[in-house]
Amino acid sequence: MKYLLSGSLLGLIFGLQATLSLAKPSTDEWDYLQPSRDQVIASLNVVELLKRHHYNKPPLNDARSSQIFDGYLEILDPSRSYFLASDIAEFESWRTQFDDFLREGKLEPGFTMYKRQLERQTQRLNYALGLLEAGIDQLNFKADEDLTINREKSPWPQNTTELNDLWRKKIKDEVLRLKIAGKDSKNIQELLIKRYKNQLTRLRQTRGEDVFQTYINAFAQSYDPHTQYLSPENAENFDINMSLSLEGIGAVLQSDNEYVQVVRLVPAGPAEKSKQIQPADKIIGVAQGSDDMVDVIGWRLDEVVKLIRGSKGSVVRLEVIPASNAPSDQTSKVVSLTREAVKLEEQAAKKSILNLQHDGRDYKLGVIEIPAFYLDFKALRAGDPDYKSTTRDVKRLITELEKDHVDGLVIDLRNNGGGSLQEANELTGLFINRGPTVLVRNNDGRVDVLTDDSSTGLFYKGPMAVLVNRLSASASEIFAGAMQDYHRALILGGQTFGKGTVQSIQPLNHGELKLTLAKFYRVSGQSTQHQGVIPDISYPSVVDTQEIGESALPHAMPWDSIRPVLPLARNPFKPYFDELKKRHEQRTQNNPDFVYIRERLAFSQKLMQETSVSLNEEKRRTYQSTIEKQQLAFENARRLAKGEKPLDKLDQDEPALGKPSKEDKDLKPEEDAFLTETGHVLLDYLGLNARVAHNNSKI
Template sequence: MNTIIQFMKRHYKILLAVVALSIGLWSFMPKETADPEKDKTLLELLQFVIERGHYHPAKIDDAFSKGVYKDYINALDPSKRFFLQSDIDDFAKYETSIDDEIKSQKLTFFDLTYNRLMKRMSESKDFYKEILDKPFDYNVDESFNTDYEKLPFAKNTTELKDKWRKQIKLSTLSSLTDKLKMQEDFKNGVTDEKDNDKAKKSEKDLQSEAKLKAELLGKSFDDLEKETRETSLKSLNEYFGFIEELERSNWFSVYINAITARFDPHTNYFAPEEKERFDVSMSGKLEGIGARLQKKNDYTEITELISGGPAWRGKELEAGDVVMKVAQGNQEPVDVVGMRLDDVVKKIKGPKGTEVRLTVKKVDGTIKVISLIRDIVETEETFAKSSVIEKDGMKYGIIYLPKFYIDFENKESRDAGKDIAIEVERLKKENVQGIIMDVRDNGGGSLQTVVDIAGLFIDEGPIVQIKSAAGKKEVLYDRDDRIQWDGPLVIMQNSFSASASEILAAAMQDYKRAIIIGSKQSYGKGTVQNVIDLNQFVRGSNMGDMGALKTTTQKFYRINGGSTQLEGVSSDVAMPDRYAYLKMGERDIENAMPWDKIEAAIYSTWDKIDNYDVAIANSKIRIAANDKFKLVEENAKWIDQRDKENVYSLNIDKFKQEQAKIEENAKKFKAISNYKNNLLLSSLPYEQEAMAKDLSLKEKRERWHESLAKDIYVEEAVNILNDLQPAGAKKVANKKMLKEKVIKS
């Protein structure tokens, strides 16, 4: 191993990952000349670093080889529209020998798959051009199954070509029916818009709408049918244009990540360009619409909306939506199904102030076109913020923490631990009788900030246990006996609360210090990753940038000894959740590390809340009797059912009927988003002063309050805080608030 330094430097930071990167993400290195020797060195380097640095490195054997084989083939052709069964038969000869190739740095299997893929992709260009050259007959009674995972590879070219035909036909049919529906709505004057939404439209928006209306009303069925084929042709030409720009090394990154993912879902290789993008993302500044995306097979899915960004402000886009098409301003939309994630992101991003229109498939199956004006999403909106909530004479505080942030290199920068302490003090000055900590959708962050925040609510004691690869156990303590808040506390979580969020919730639950409410359980990520710059291990090489590796080096455990890995943190009060039945947690990821348990730390439970168990029992009774929660549960089951329906009719009449039925069923659940609670929300005094000078901040806080005012989960959190009040507290609070009102008047 003459190219490898014989020691591992320890100056890299500990980072807690949010979710596993899919090996199908197809984020590649920049175009460059193929360098097989560099690829061989990279294989050697990754094997060296993972085997010595990973928490529990998998044995590289035949079973490992089979896993790499399956993941890699799926990453190359997730929709099974390139390879034939004969290709798979050729590849399968290497199914149990990839481990040997890794150890000896051979590239035979990779070269075979790469060359065959290039050949099949070249052939496919002729397929789609021929298919789109003539009109589709939408009166034929046929269907297409989009459950690619269960479908076999095509036996021959004729079968493969027919699969392409049906895939393209489904795409154009969806677009055509959208246009026909819009045309019909224009004719009948139908609109879903409210009067206040119309009033917010600019003159430019109104002119664009009028132009679209005139164009649609003037087109025949044949015109629209031809238009959809032309759009599909343009999109596929662009897709294959991107493919032709990729080099061998780009596809080698896919192969490498198929290997790293077999160690665990959070061990990933960052090619040089990806590492740079990762560093930029850690700075907290995002440009575009303020949404995080991930690839799922051929589709691009919205995974998160960044607070304060255009998508968040628009309130139409939501996590789980699938982006089907992207249009720049008034231009024709481009189909992005099957496109690389990087290329979809490039189409969505753009200069501040420009418009992008996304055609999305909502989680309930409906199709919607959403217009957004791009903007810069400031780091400020990733910081903690708080507000006061009033109900029935009681005053409570809510603190929203989007992530556990800290800048290790700049001590003057903000960090979550200090910020939460400040927010608690501000709320105490407002005489709140309870606090809600909202860590929903919080994917994690700094371990140290978790300890600091948990320490605000207990006197002193252990917060989390950490175990290294060598079996060494470390307990992280809060050693400050000062308690910043000793009153009632509720922590809100959901199935996207991960890593550091789970440490906080678990610690507060083990101490019986807070009541945990939300989804049945949190995400279930109980591992710690290090990001390692691979260049530090290469001596005097002229091979260029080798990229970086994110690998799992530790596991963390609750103070009761149990791991949060896979199981997450179970809520004390489990609430109905729209996404409850969808597989989105760590437990649903293949090759995730197992749950286990270690010896519990020494700690004493909180003994200052007499009605802890009563509050939990009361909440469960309220939820079971609440009609809105019943509707959420029904909606969750319906979404789960829709997720399993993968066969679409390619007959236009039947397709319209199917879509109409979906839209009709979806109407029933609009009551969920239209819900209004009776909470009175207000910003803290310091923020009210800032809002008077900063209209942007004012808009952000108003939208946050608007969201909280429709949040049934926050309402129940307030009800729980009510139940946690000591005897007589409500009477005292009512008298105090009445006195304050008299003084103000």
């Protein structure tokens, strides 16, 4: 790959002088933002890389240009609250020309649109500051008016008057959110003035690299969400993250309009161990140790990451809006985390025994929780015979559990975001005789088959179930998919994440390109992409699948299938699915934890469908009070049904259900609703299968 690319790079340098001369003179304050020669060369090489090596190799044509245009506007103004309709009309003439611009190395249109956004954003921030400095008591909170929450499909404002009215409402909404969150008028005014002044200051620090990265990513991510241009600075940060040479909080973050949102937590990282941060939470403030909290609403993702990252042992405080809040609820909490490197041993697989009474009998099921697919590459390369790996640890734990005479095994992959593909392959080999484990289809159409070549056969022959959820991704999906395709285990829980693509980092003359160049397929030929793994029996999701998962990402590559490599065999579980589902539904219909999760999720989805919020303070407080009462009612119904004391008010540190929040030393597997139900489903199957076998033996 590098050899081919170095040749294409030299061929692209010629003729750039003419391209650079196309820049038009400008007299505004953003005139200094102009594309550099290095950026032009990098853009031409990104075009060539995508053309030759992206998995799909889609054509760069007028249709792609239109996608780039819409995607760029979405990045620049997602809430349609900066640009005027006249700006969009002016830009529309370029809608089908970005393919030509990119092939020619002409970056000026992208820079022009970005600079117009800077101009409009400056005007809006100054308008907002004018309103705030006049005093928030000048805002009328008795008027009966609404603000549209999601403006992605709203018409662009026709003139400055419409924009002013929109921003007046936005300011009222921000003030109301903070009032309801318990802040007084003086603090609200100070906070918002400081927020907007900080945003103005950061705007004026915009660099040409910021513009280039945003524009090229609008192009790259029109192919798929994981293909991404990394500026020289961000490439360095990416390398640091991959090598874990700098410590952090152990969370994967992404931009969500003006917020930074938690995507997933790294197993055994500070955030995960705190039990106070959950996926889809929004980070609105960052503080170092005991310093004042820095408001980060409206900041770029890389700026927020820089604030959060720090040296081992130092403390960072995060102000977080929980994902469980209603869309209009700005109530936040502050979480203190000590930065640390995630230790491999803390991510190691763990065992426990689940004791259940089922159909009048006592059973013991072995549980192995696998937080990540890990492999100590350094120790392996050094020839250390005791190097740590997921497969080695699981083999040892199974041996120990078999000595305890367990009746079956549950592999718990909840929240496992993946890791080593080699380990997913080898772990699969513990539970099958031998054969293919996963297929990797490359961008040239070649399919590589990863295989378990072990001659030792099944390491564990007993009955098993695999428990997954929406945050089980990548290597977890490969393992769970193989267990399902080989009919080796019941797959239970939630639909998995759906990340079924492979990326590679390609160096450029200026920065790097993270490029999607392969796709995973199960041995049945089904992709894990987009759809993930569908459980045999589904449990309610503890996170909104419309917010978290591959299918929630724009331009996510679709699900598809290729020729299977595993002969179609009779599924031994299939004859029992109807009865297993029936028993599961009967058992969980009135289960307090399952009822709670279903009701909370349905209520959350109902709130997310609301398109506007009232700006009348009395109505807004009533609305918020109704939501809080309903959420408290859900929680107390669950507590009373379990014989626990009800709460007087909601506790923001109450964890999301699905896995208990207690420390490992206090954890009892029987307290985990999903784990317990998984055990019952597995025992149901064993009972039904034994009954059929007994009846057949009589015949």
